[in-house]
Amino acid sequence: MRLNVVERGPDRAEVAPGRPPIVLLxxxxxxxxxxxxxxxxxxxxxxxxxxxxxxxxxxxxxxMDYMAMAFDLVETLAGHDALPATLVGHSMGGKAAMTLALTRPELVHSLLVADIPPAITGHGSSRLGRDMLRIEFPPTLSRSAADALLTEAVPNADIRQLMLQNIRFGENPGWQIGLQELVASMINIEGWPYIPEGHAYDGPTLFLAGGRSPYIRAEHHATMHRLFPRHRLEMIEEAGHWLHVENPARFAALLEQFVDEF
Structure with a gap:
């Protein structure tokens, strides 16, 4: 599946040799x-x-499942002549990035994973998806009305602002995203694909964890070390799972330090 891409950067001739493209997921x-x-x-x-x-x-x-998402990334990035690449993925995007790194390591220059372990997870996403699916939209909808409509399902105001980007406003409002497909695939999204014994990604890897997030836990460290032997873990104390929203300055500093290092 070819995915939609937003590309930014200087003219390719101006990019220093050896600096791989950075892919944000x-x-x-x-x-x-x-x-x-x-x-x-x-x-x-x-x-x-x-x-x-x-x-x-x-x-x-x-x-969707993570193997399919990894194939999507290969097809899309190959079509943009953007491989090998540095992959930066948050949560589900981090799992897709890890899956690609483990199955096609030659295509991944380096890897940053934001607040998700290589493991089965799930902290309310299934319920949230079902709650969103049950929302009944009126015949017309403004952004402010949509904000009020989402308040019960998404009480966190910062996260709700992100969710509002998935709504079609005006006449005949509704979800722009494939919400039915997401809810049907949630067991795969919250899961972790089978990785055959011996597979590992030996490239530079940085895990970022939110200090108030329940996702990356001590019980995951052994698996992280086995699959990503060159990884290091940094904690962003003043943040939960949406660490790039809750502490963007610290997230940006660690991200930029990592991509400049490798």
């Missing part, structure tokens, strides 16, 4: 432009591609 219910602030910073001197993963943004819809 959003989390569940997100879209490429959610990472626009960081993409614009990186694009000052690097080629960057922010991607709408399947069922998100302006990309096609379909049933």
């Amino acid at each position: 959003h989390g569940l219910f997100g879209r490429a432009r959610n990472l626009g602030h960081f993409q614009r910073r990186l694009a000052a001197d690097r080629r960057t591609l922010a991607i709408d993963l399947r069922n998100h943004g302006d990309s096609p819809h379909g049933q």
